[in-house]
Structures are given as structure tokens and as C-alpha cells.
Amino acid sequence: MNILVCVKQVPDTTEIKIDPVNNTLIRDGVPSIVNPFDGFALEAAARIKDKDPSCKIIAMAMGPEAAKNALKECLAIAADKAYLISARAFGGSDTLATSYILYNAVKKVESIEGKFDMIFCGKQAIDGDTAQVGPELAEHLGYPQVSCALECELKDNSLEVLQEGDIKKVIGIDLPCLITFTKPSFDPRFPTIKRKLAANRAEIPVFSDADLEGIDPLHIGLKGSPTKVKKTFVPQKKTGGLIINEGSAEANAAKLAQLLNDAHII
Amino acid sequence: MFQFTEEQLSVQELVHDFAQKEVLPLAEENDKLGLPNKEIIAALGEMGILSLNIPEEYGGSGLDEISKVLAIYEMGRTCAGTAEVVSTQMLVNDIVLMNANEEQKAEFLPRVAEGKIGAFALTEPGAGSDAGSIRTKAVRDGSDFIINGTKCFISNMGKDEGDFVVLITVTDPQKGTHGGMTAFLIDRNTPGFTVGKLEDKLGIRAASVSELIFQDCRVPESCVLGSVGDGFRIAMSGLDGGRIGVASLSLGIAQHAFDSAVKYSKERSQFGRPISKNQGIQWYIADMATRLEAAKLLTYNAAYARMNNSKDVVIAASMAKYFASEAANYIADKALQIHGGYGFIKDFDVERIYRDARILKIFEGTSEIQKIVISREVLKK
Numbered sequence: 151m152n153i154l155v156c157v158k159q160v161p162d163t164t165e166i167k168i169d170p171v172n173n174t175l176i177r178d179g180v181p182s183i184v185n186p187f188d189g190f191a192l193e194a195a196a197r198i199k200d201k202d203p204s205c206k207i208i209a210m211a212m213g214p215e216a217a218k219n220a221l222k223e224c225l226a227i228a229a230d231k232a233y234l235i236s237a238r239a240f241g242g243s244d245t246l247a248t249s250y251i252l253y254n255a256v257k258k259v260e261s262i263e264g265k266f267d268m269i270f271c272g273k274q275a276i277d278g279d280t281a282q283v284g285p286e287l288a289e290h291l292g293y294p295q296v297s298c299a300l301e302c303e304l305k306d307n308s309l310e311v312l313q314e315g316d317i318k319k320v321i322g323i324d325l326p327c328l329i330t331f332t333k334p335s336f337d338p339r340f341p342t343i344k345r346k347l348a349a350n351r352a353e354i355p356v357f358s359d360a361d362l363e364g365i366d367p368l369h370i371g372l373k374g375s376p377t378k379v380k381k382t383f384v385p386q387k388k389t390g391g392l393i394i395n396e397g398s399a400e401a402n403a404a405k406l407a408q409l410l411n412d413a414h415i416i
Numbered sequence: 417m418f419q420f421t422e423e424q425l426s427v428q429e430l431v432h433d434f435a436q437k438e439v440l441p442l443a444e445e446n447d448k449l450g451l452p453n454k455e456i457i458a459a460l461g462e463m464g465i466l467s468l469n470i471p472e473e474y475g476g477s478g479l480d481e482i483s484k485v486l487a488i489y490e491m492g493r494t495c496a497g498t499a500e501v502v503s504t505q506m507l508v509n510d511i512v513l514m515n516a517n518e519e520q521k522a523e524f525l526p527r528v529a530e531g532k533i534g535a536f537a538l539t540e541p542g543a544g545s546d547a548g549s550i551r552t553k554a555v556r557d558g559s560d561f562i563i564n565g566t567k568c569f570i571s572n573m574g575k576d577e578g579d580f581v582v583l584i585t586v587t588d589p590q591k592g593t594h595g596g597m598t599a600f601l602i603d604r605n606t607p608g609f610t611v612g613k614l615e616d617k618l619g620i621r622a623a624s625v626s627e628l629i630f631q632d633c634r635v636p637e638s639c640v641l642g643s644v645g646d647g648f649r650i651a652m653s654g655l656d657g658g659r660i661g662v663a664s665l666s667l668g669i670a671q672h673a674f675d676s677a678v679k680y681s682k683e684r685s686q687f688g689r690p691i692s693k694n695q696g697i698q699w700y701i702a703d704m705a706t707r708l709e710a711a712k713l714l715t716y717n718a719a720y721a722r723m724n725n726s727k728d729v730v731i732a733a734s735m736a737k738y739f740a741s742e743a744a745n746y747i748a749d750k751a752l753q754i755h756g757g758y759g760f761i762k763d764f765d766v767e768r769i770y771r772d773a774r775i776l777k778i779f780e781g782t783s784e785i786q787k788i789v790i791s792r793e794v795l796k797k
Contacts, residue, residue, distance in 0.1 A: 226430075340434050343464035343477045346426050 151205040151304070153195040154259070154266040155229065156252060156287070157188035159213050159220035160277045168382050184220045187272025189227075190331040193338035195270050196228035198304050206230050208263055212240060212251060218354050225349035226341035233259050237358035239367065244375035245278075249286030251370055254362040256291065266326060268309065273298050273330040281330070288328035295328040296321050302329060418716045420482060427479060428486035431465060435494040443495035446622035447768050452577055453622060456498055461531020465491075466505045470513065474521055475529030481657070481719040485664040492668015493675075496772035497622025499668055501533060503661040504571040504623070508534040511582050511654040512601065515642045520601050524580055532579035537567040537628050538651050545785050547584075547651060548593040552630060554585035554600065560634050561587075563600070563608070567628040569779075573611050574624030579604050581628065584651045587644055597647030600639045608633030619771035655781070656722055656729045659737035662780040663715040666740035669776065670708050670747040673769045677704065677751035680764075684756075697754060704747045711740035731793040738786035741776035748773040 161180040169176050184192075192209065199205040209224035211217045212235040221232035235255045243251060260266060269291070274281035281297070288295035298314040305322075313319045314332050323329075341349070359365055368374060392409075396402050410416045420428075439456055446453050460466050469484050470476025484506050491499035505528065512524055512534075528534065543550040552565025563585055572578050581602050588596040602609060612627035642650050678701060681692035691697050718732035726732075748770045752759035759766045777783045 337438075340438075340459070340463055341430060342462065343427060343430060343468060343479070344472075346430050347423055347477070350422060350426055 151198065151202060151268070152264055152266045153198065153205060153207050154256065154269045155188065155192045155195050155207060155209050155224065156269065156271045156284070157192065157209055157211045157220055157224055158185045158272070158275045158277075159183070159211060159217040160185045160275050182216065182219065184223050185272050185275045185277075187274060187276070187331060187333070189272070189338045190334055191270035191272050191329075192224055192228055193334070193336075194299070194302055194329070194331055195268075196339060197301070198268075199228065202304070206263070208233065208259060208266070210235065210252075210255060210259060212236065212248060212255070215356075221354050222349045222352065223341070225352050226346040227339060231263065232352065232354045234354050234356045235358075235362075236356050237360075239359045239371050242372035242375060243370060244377035245280050245282035245286055246376060247370050247374035249283050249290055250374065251359075251362070251365070252283070252287050253290035254365045255357060256287070258357055258362050268325060269293070269328040271328065271330045273332045284328060284330035291326075291328065293326050293328045294323050295330070296323055297330045298332045299329045300332060300334045418713070418720075420486070424480070424482050424486060427468070427483040428490055430463070431487045431490040432493075434459070434463065434465075435490050439491065439498055440494035443498075443622070443765070444762070444768065446495055446497055448621075450616060450621040452501055452574060452624050453495075453498060454577070456495075457501060457533065457577065458531045460498075460502060461529065464529065465502060466531065466533065467509065467525070467529040469506050470509050470525050470528060474525035476509075476525065481660065481723045482716065484657075485660065485667075485715055485719045488661055488664035489668040489671070492665045493672045494668075495622050496665065496669050496672075496769070497620040499665050500620045500623040501572060503658075503665050504536070505533050506661050507654050507658040508536050508572070508582060510657040511536060511650065512641075514653050515599065515646075515650045516601060519638070520641065524601060527579055533572045533577055535570050535572040535578050535581045535628075536654065537570045537573075537581050538584045539567060539569050541566065541568050545782060548597075548648065550584060550586060550597070552583070552585045553589075554587050554598055556587070557634070559637050561585075561598075561600070561637065561639070563630040563633040563635065565630050566612070567630075569615065569625050570628050571623055571625050571779075573604075573626050573628060574614060575611065577624065578611065581609075582641060582650075583628075583630075584647050587647070591645065593648040595645040597651070598644050599641035599647040599650040600635060601641045602633075602635055602639055606633055606635060617775075619768070619774055656718075656733040658780045659733040659786075660715065660718050660722060662776060663711070663718065663733070663736035663740040666737075666744040666773075666776045667708070667712055667715055669769055669773050670704075670711065670740070670744040673744070673748040673751035673766060673773070674704050674708055676764070676766050676769070677701070677747075677754040680758075681754050691754070700750045700754060704750055707743040707746060711736070711743040714739050731790055734781070734786045734789040734793075737780060738783050738790065741773075742783060744773045744776050 159182045162183040167176040195207045207229045209221050209229035209232040211221050218234055225232050271284035296311045300312045300314050302309045302311040309323050311321045394402050394405050396405050464477045467476035468479050471478040488499055488503045491502050538547055540550050554561040554563045583600045583602055585598055587598040608631050610629045612629045615625045681697050682690050684691045714736040718736040721729040721732040751766045752770045755766050758764050
């Protein structure tokens with residue numbers, strides 16, 4: 151079995167700063183991590199490999215050279231090999247262009263590693279929060295998909311996927327398929343010292359647009375991105391609410407009516 | 417300025433992440449229960465932290481003394497008791513590596529990589545600093561030895577945990593420390609060997625410390641570690657590494673106390689401003705920072721001396737252990753003082769850190785013994 155895990159390197163902060171000119175995230179000086187949802191996807195792949203050690207896990211990321219760090223973390227945790235997809239021409243890609251690039255990258259990596267039986271992604275990245283890239287990649291590939299999976303189990307030639315929701319569903323899906331993962335009930339594993347040291351030394355091949363044969367330059371980067379960010383801003387903090395506690399429901403209701411009346415709302 | 421290698425920094429980063437995410441949140445509960453946390457120890461085994469200083473051929477990672485220092489330090493910044501389990505294991509690994517034969521290494525060391533821990537049993541009720549006065553006897557009986565005696569304050573042997581023990585015995589009382597003592601490497605399940613009373617301790621409560629009882633415990637000659645009569649030397653062979661281990665643990669505890677104190681001094685406001693604006697507090701912080709830094713440098717220095725097989729390792733390890741353990745107690749005390757009344761209650765980590773720090777001046781050679789070692793090394797030149 152061949153599993154591809156798609157990961158994104160994201161800034162490790164809730165204090166996101168935004169470039170006022172370009173309306174894009176300022177990434178300089180912000181420590182980067184593997185997008186946590188992608189970590190859950192990697193853990194899901196690792197759990198399949200625990201049961202079938204012959205299984206091969208490939209990690210792939212699109213991003214700048216620094217994203218190799220995210221891939222090294224994947225190698226330390228569970229991945230057998232990693233590939234970085236990186237080119238200036240990819241800059242400014244929205245989800246549509248990104249998924250198109252990833253689709254071409256999947257074809258390229260498959261030409262080296264063999265066909266992928268499963269492609270695992272995080273349900274969304276914590277920086278963009280679109281949750282679109284995984285499903286779009288499945289569409290490009292023409293694969294069936296399940297989004298927001300909690301865990302999955304390999305049954306012969308299909309996957310049984312437990313999907314998040316008010317009512318949890320177990321969905322059977324034929325291979326090849328694409329699954330996006332959300333936070334499971336268990337914590338992803340930590341690397342071992344040996345794996346971490348080996349990952350430091352690992353060579354990570356980089357493919358640019360020139361390496362992805364047949365990729366259409368009009369469908370990548372800013373040119374291939376119909377989404378335009380008009381404005382990005384941090385919403386102003388709302389003032390705290392008012393707690394009415396007059397001692398009884400009747401008194402509370404009367405006070406509320408009075409306040410609404412004073413504010414000319416009623 | 418010490419420059420660490422990428423490998424050493426990777427180990428530190430890994431242990432740091434694990435300790436902060438998985439160990440720190442459980443430190444208070446571990447302390448309350450007064451027991452080692454089995455899940456954490458299993459994870460430490462799986463990740464290769466317990467077997468960090470064991471060569472790869474026995475399942476370990478074969479890392480150096482600086483990596484050991486950084487790993488114990490990072491663990492010590494979260495749960496001192498768990499860090500003590502790691503520190504003790506490194507000492508046991510060292511003693512086995514330096515003194516065991518091939519069969520013994522192949523039998524016992526891979527167990528550590530599987531998450532099992534071992535102990536080093538020297539101390540007895542009547543033999544602490546004066547380790548040469550132990551009474552546990554091993555008497556030859558044909559090709560076997562029969563062991564009788566009691567060891568106390570033994571780390572890494574608890575109700576459930578503790579898989580094997582390096583045991584120091586007397587085989588020939590006439591010969592004393594030179595030729596009269598013998599070390600054994602014994603499996604926990606050996607008949608006649610039981611774990612007795614578990615000590616209820618002031619600090620490092622997530623590490624078990626217990627009494628080991630040997631009652632007509634029969635072991636074959638193959639259990640002898642090194643050779644018969646070589647026990648005292650073997651017991652002393654772990655001293656330098658053990659002292660560097662406790663110095664590293666001291667650094668971790670001190671760092672934890674220091675960080676908590678600095679943070680609190682900025683948050684706590686009295687007389688209309690943060691207490692960190694008061695010169696009295698600032699002077700404490702300067703003293704704490706300086707002693708912590710000095711303790712780190714002495715510890716790194718000792719670790720390098722050990723890595724380079726320098727003959728200065730004896731004095732360097734003693735100075736590191738002495739200074740770092742005293743510094744950790746000073747820093748924990750001042751951290752508690754900065755916290756005021758809140759430092760005295762269990763809602764704040766410094767209460768636990770203050771208790772954890774106290775043992776540092778006692779085990780692996782008291783501060784007083786370290787001073788004897790240091791002055792002896794100075795005066796013999």
C-alpha cells in the first residue's frame with residue numbers, strides 16, 4: 151500500500167500579523183509548524199503502517215524551501231520519503247491553483263514512487279482555513295473522497311472511515327481515494343530520537359513547475375487564481391456583554407425591557 | 417560559549433516538545449500520586465530517551481554526554497521526578513556499558529530500549545556517604561552466590577517498575593573496598609529478591625525510591641558484573657556520569673523555577689505596578705540568572721570532560737553537581753519568595769519545584785562529599 155500525506159507548513163501563532171499593503175500574512179519571524187490537521191492525517195497513515203509495515207508513506211508539501219522543515223518533521227514521525235513542490239511561479243496560488251499544482255505533483259511523484267492507494271490531507275490549514283484544497287485535489291484526480299475523518303481502517307481493498315458529525319458515520323470507500331482528517335480522540339505520536347536524527351540528514355527532492363510535465367502556466371500562481379483577496383483585517387473586539395442579575399426572572403425581564411427601551415431598540 | 421551540534425540540538429528539541437506537551441500537564445498529578453507515570457515512562461522508552469546513551473547495536477541511539485545533559489535538563493523543566501527516572505537510567509546504562517560482558521549487555525540493554533528501567537543499588541541503612549561500609553553479603557556456594565541483605569533509597573525500583581538491578585555486595589569482608597566487594601547484574605524476578613518499602617518522599621515524587629530485600633537470593637556466577645572483588649571500582653565507575661546527570665536535573669529544576677519567577681514578577685502587581693519594577697526583585701532575578709548560567713557552564717564543561725575522557729572529569733563533575741544543586745535550591749527558594757504566599761500553595765508550580773530541589777544537594781554524593789572530592793583533587797596536585 152502506498153499512502154501520500156499532503157502537508158502544509160503554517161505559522162505557529164494565533165497572533166497573525168497582516169501585511170497592510172498586500173493583505174497577506176506576514177510569515178517572517180513567526181515560527182512554523184506542520185499544520186495540525188495534516189499531523190492527524192500523518193498519524194492516520196502511521197496507524198495503517200503499524201498494522202502493515204510493508205506500507206509506504208510519502209509526505210509532500212508545497213511551499214518555499216523552508217517548508218522542508220515541515221517535511222523533516224513528517225519524516226521524523228512516520229514518513230518514509232518526502233517531496234517538496236516549490237517554485238516562484240506557484241506564489242499567490244489560491245485553493246484552485248494549489249490543488250491543480252498538487253494534482254500535477256501527485257502524477258510526478260507517482261512516476262517515481264508508484265501509484266498512491268490513499269491520499270491523506272488535513273481537513274484545512276489553520277492559516278487559510280478554507281478546507282478546499284483536499285476536496286479539490288480529489289476532484290482533479292477523479293477519486294472518491296471523505297472529508298472530516300476522525301480515523302480510518304484498511305479493510306481488504308477499501309477503507310472504513312469514521313466521519314465527524316453530530317451523528318458519526320462509518321463510510322466505506324474504495325481505493326484509490328482521498329481522505330481529509332480532523333482532530334481524532336487520540337494524540338499523534340512523537341518522533342523517536344533515531345527517526346528525528348535520520349530525518350535531519352534526509353535529502354528532500356524539490357520539484358518546480360519545470361519538473362511537472364504538462365502543467366498549464368495559466369492555471370498556477372496568481373494567474374490561475376480566480377480568488378482575489380480584497381481586504382484582510384482583524385475584527386475589532388466587541389465589548390463585553392452585560393449580565394443582568396436582578397434576583398428574579400420577572401425583575402430581570404423588566405430590567406432588560408427598560409434597557410432595550412432606553413436604547414430605543416424597542 | 418559552548419556550541420552544540422545539530423544532533424544535540426535536535427535531541428533537545430524533541431525532548432523539549434515531548435516534555436512540555438505531554439509531561440508538564442501531568443506533573444502536578446504525578447506529584448500528588450507519588451508514583452512514576454507508566455505511560456510517560458513507556459513513551460520515553462519508545463522514543464529512545466531512556467536508551468539515549470546506549471549504542472545502536474543494543475537498541476539505543478548511541479548519543480553523547482551533552483545530549484544526555486540536554487535531555488535530562490528538558491525533562492527536569494517539567495516533572496523533576498520523571499527526569500530523575502531518566503537520569504538514574506542513564507547512570508545504570510553507563511555502569512552496564514562500562515562493566516558488563518557481551519552476554520549481559522545483549523540481555524539487559526535492549527530491555528531499556530523497550531521502555532524497561534533498571535536500578536543501581538549501593539546505599540544501605542548504615543552505608544550512605546560511606547559506601548565502603550555496606551553489609552549486603554554474597555557468599556559463594558559452588559558455582560552460585562547466595563545474597564543476603566537490604567538496600568535502601570534505591571531509585572527506579574518500585575511496586576511495578578524496575579526490571580533489573582546493578583547490586584553491590586560484600587564477598588570478602590577482610591579485603592574491604594579493595595577486592596572485597598562484588599557487583600551483580602540481577603533480574604527483578606530472581607527468587608529471594610523482593611522490593612520492600614516504598615518511600616513517601618518530600619519531592620521528586622514521580623520517581624520511586626524503595627528498599628530492596630535479598631533473602632537467600634541464589635544467583636549463578638554469570639550474574640557477576642565485571643569480576644569478583646571488583647565491586648567497589650564498578651560502583652565508583654558511574655560516579656562522574658551520575659553527578660553530571662544530577663547537575664543536569666538541577667539545571668532543569670532551576671530553569672523551571674526561574675522561568676516561573678520571572679513570569680510571575682511581571683504579572684503580579686503591588687503598590688500599583690508589577691513587582692518586577694522593584695529593585696529588590698530585580699536583584700533576586702539577577703542573582704538567579706547568574707547562578708543558573710554558571711551552573712550550566714560548569715555542567716557542560718563536565719560533560720565535555722567526560723566525552724573527551726579527560727582526567728579532569730572527576731573534579732569537573734563534582735563541581736558541576738555541587739554548584740548546580742546548590743544553585744537550584746537557591747533559585748527555587750527565591751522563586752518561591754517572589755511568588756509570596758502564592759508560592760506556598762499547591763496551585764503554583766513553585767511549591768512543587770521547591771520540594772523537588774531539596775534532594776539535589778543529597779543524592780549522588782552530598783554537597784559536603786563533593787567538597788571533599790573537589791578539595792582532594794586540588795590538594796593532590
